[in-house]
Amino acid sequence: xxxxxxxxxxxxxxxxxxxxxxxxxxxxxxxxxxxxxxxxxxxxxxxxxxxxxxxxxxxxxxxxxxxxxxxxxxxxxxxxxxxxxxxxxxxxxxxxxxxxxxxxxxxxxxxxxxxxxxxxxxxxxxxxxxxxxxxxxxxxxxxxxxxxxxxxxxxxxxxxxxxxxxxxxxxxxxxxxxxxxxxxxxxxxxxxxxxxxxxxxxxxxxxxxxxxxxxxxxxxxxxxxxxxxxxxxxxxxxxxxxxxxxxxxxxxxxxxxxxxxxxxxxxx
Amino acid sequence: xxxxxxxxxxxxxxxxxxxxxxxxxxxxxxxxxxxxxxxxxxxxxxxxxxxxxxxxxxxxxxxxxxxxxxxxxxxxxxxxxxxxxxxxxxxxxxxxxxxxxxxxxxxxxxxxxxxxxxxxxxxxxxxxxxxxxxxxxxxxxxxxxxxxxxxxxxxxxxxxxxxxxxxxxxxxxxxxxxxxxxxxxxxxxxxxxxxxxxxxxxxxxxxxxxxxxxxxxxxxxxxxxxxxxxxxxxxxxxxxxxxxxxxxxxxxxxxxxxxxxxxxxxxxxxxxxxxxxxxxxxxxxxxxxxxxxxxxxxxxxxxxxxxxxxxxxxxxxxxxxxx
Ligand SMILES: Nc1ncnc2c1ncn2[C@@H]1O[C@H](COP(=O)(O)OP(=O)(O)OP(=O)(O)O)[C@@H](O)[C@H]1O
Ligand SMILES: [Mg+2]
Numbered sequence: 001x002x003x004x005x006x007x008x009x010x011x012x013x014x015x016x017x018x019x020x021x022x023x024x025x026x027x028x029x030x031x032x033x034x035x036x037x038x039x040x041x042x043x044x045x046x047x048x049x050x051x052x053x054x055x056x057x058x059x060x061x062x063x064x065x066x067x068x069x070x071x072x073x074x075x076x077x078x079x080x081x082x083x084x085x086x087x088x089x090x091x092x093x094x095x096x097x098x099x100x101x102x103x104x105x106x107x108x109x110x111x112x113x114x115x116x117x118x119x120x121x122x123x124x125x126x127x128x129x130x131x132x133x134x135x136x137x138x139x140x141x142x143x144x145x146x147x148x149x150x151x152x153x154x155x156x157x158x159x160x161x162x163x164x165x166x167x168x169x170x171x172x173x174x175x176x177x178x179x180x181x182x183x184x185x186x187x188x189x190x191x192x193x194x195x196x197x198x199x200x201x202x203x204x205x206x207x208x209x210x211x212x213x214x215x216x217x218x219x220x221x222x223x224x225x226x227x228x229x230x231x232x233x234x235x236x237x238x239x240x241x242x243x244x245x246x247x248x249x250x251x252x253x254x255x256x257x258x259x260x261x262x263x264x265x266x267x268x
Numbered sequence: 269x270x271x272x273x274x275x276x277x278x279x280x281x282x283x284x285x286x287x288x289x290x291x292x293x294x295x296x297x298x299x300x301x302x303x304x305x306x307x308x309x310x311x312x313x314x315x316x317x318x319x320x321x322x323x324x325x326x327x328x329x330x331x332x333x334x335x336x337x338x339x340x341x342x343x344x345x346x347x348x349x350x351x352x353x354x355x356x357x358x359x360x361x362x363x364x365x366x367x368x369x370x371x372x373x374x375x376x377x378x379x380x381x382x383x384x385x386x387x388x389x390x391x392x393x394x395x396x397x398x399x400x401x402x403x404x405x406x407x408x409x410x411x412x413x414x415x416x417x418x419x420x421x422x423x424x425x426x427x428x429x430x431x432x433x434x435x436x437x438x439x440x441x442x443x444x445x446x447x448x449x450x451x452x453x454x455x456x457x458x459x460x461x462x463x464x465x466x467x468x469x470x471x472x473x474x475x476x477x478x479x480x481x482x483x484x485x486x487x488x489x490x491x492x493x494x495x496x497x498x499x500x501x502x503x504x505x506x507x508x509x510x511x512x513x514x515x516x517x518x519x520x521x522x523x524x525x526x527x528x529x530x531x532x533x534x535x536x537x538x539x540x541x542x543x544x545x546x547x548x549x550x551x552x553x554x555x556x557x558x559x560x561x562x563x564x565x566x567x568x569x570x571x572x573x574x575x576x577x578x579x580x581x582x583x584x585x586x587x588x589x590x591x
Binding site: 064066085086087088089090091096098102103104105106107111112114115116118119121123124125127128129130131135138139142178182 | 449452453455456457458459460461463464466467468470471472473474475476477478479481482485489531
């Protein structure tokens with residue numbers, strides 16, 4: 001810690017929780033992500049902004065291994081993500097929400113969140129089938145974890161409801177609870193404020209802050225609602241046509257000429 | 269008020285129902301005649317198949333039109349094992365293992381097929397099965413198209429009520445076992461995972477759920493149940509032929525699943541009762557066209573009780589509880 005040796009740069013690098021290097025993704029002829037690199041430190045809240053089609057969701061899908069990039073590398077907490085599968089992400093500590101809300105409609109709110117806590121448990125299929133002690137222990141752990149998330153996000157009154165009966169804003173909260181249930185070190189939020197009213201966005205801001213303080217987790221937040229991103233983020237990365245055009249403090253990025261031209265200009 | 273009362277009433281109702289059904293199952297050999305016991309044994313076999321299909325389709329979302337093929341596999345595995353001199357109980361376990369492995373293995377190509385493609389593939393399996401059994405090379409085992417006789421397992425000396433009652437109790441045993449297995453799977457984290465996969469496999473994977481593993485394992489469990497039931501049906505009729513396992517059998521299973529109620533274990537019981545007893549009544553209504561009456565009843569069920577008999581019963585008890 002107090003060492004003045006030459007390894008400091010390495011140490012800083014090793015401290016990164018997520019490191020994306022020279023990421024490339026193309027769909028047919030379209031280059032969706034173009035030589036993109038950035039890092040996130042543990043506990044950091046990073047905003048990811050860019051116009052429609054800039055490649056933000058594609059970056060998320062690479063981090064959660066739904067897509068396989070055509071080039072570059074992604075490391076997370078000592079793991080080379082590209083060696084792993086989508087289903088491994090929750091286990092190593094990456095949770096996410098989806099831009100277009102992907103809940104499980106035939107499960108209740110509570111069951112959705114329990115599904116989110118899947119990776120918290122250890123019991124296998126046959127342990128469940130035979131109701132071995134580990135199956136019951138896992139069930140208890142998952143139920144406790146889900147209950148904690150339900151209380152944290154104020155979902156108790158509707159915990160047994162099916163998803164179909166909920167308002168859009170509530171569904172978004174359920175999805176957040178489900179993502180948190182896996183106890184992630186990094187949470188990817190794809191447009192958490194999308195489709196919410198002003199009052200709901202303020203409430204979301206409070207919830208996100210609460211979550212962050214309580215679990216001290218890192219968050220990568222894609223959001224078009226600039227006021228929201230700029231207020232909540234420690235750092236903001238701006239992308240345009242799949243390329244990074246700015247990376248810095250919210251106050252710096254919001255006055256960056258390239259960002260103003262590419263994004264704020266069109267958004268205004 | 270009403271909200272707190274209704275679950276109590278329905279849970280009391282459930283306990284009473286379980287006690288009645290349980291008591292009846294134990295006492296049945298002393299209460300009913302031999303033919304009725306024969307029917308009851310068939311019902312139990314249907315229940316076992318339908319529990320498995322409910323896990324696979326109702327909860328897991330994988331449609332199979334070919335469970336008759338796995339019932340055939342169970343029946344013919346039994347014949348082969350018995351012919352090889354394997355005693356009854358190990359043979360029964362053997363059927364379970366063979367049908368699990370077959371279903372689990374079939375589950376892998378099934379992973380690549382979605383929705384109606386999977387239905388078609390399993391359909392093909394059901395169509396091919398009778399032809400496959402008739403293959404000449406297998407005749408020493410299968411008896412070819414003439415079929416083959418199967419002895420009822422002998423009751424042990426301490427059991428004084430005859431081989432038929434003995435076999436009936438064996439069927440009660442594996443039906444209960446299937447039910448317990450299904451309940452155990454569904455209540456644990458595997459159950460939530462299976463249902464989540466049905467709704468959205470991509471999101472399920474993002475939750476850390478191993479989609480391929482659960483889908484193939486559920487396939488294996490459901491075909492194990494189909495195999496046991498297939499063996500059970502053939503053993504109690506003491507005869508098996510390729511015609512016992514035509515496509516119609518697979519369709520009948522599917523009808524039982526839908527009419528009983530998809531996604532409900534009670535539905536498996538109701539569906540089995542429907543399959544066994546309703547055709548008799550339809551024959552009384554119209555001797556000429558029992559199939560047509562059966563079909564009409566099926567249509568009515570689908571239109572007016574989309575969640576099957578179990579779904580209708582559930583909302584009826586809920587209404588009762590509110591009163
Ligand atoms: N599965 C896919 N197949 C083909 N093209 C895709 C696919 N996913 C994304 N794209 C394309 O990649 C580009 C980036 O899309 P992406 O969804 O990442 O944008 P985004 O920044 O999230 O936009 P928005 O703000 O509208 O959500 C777009 O041109 C899009 O059409
Ligand atoms: Mg997007």
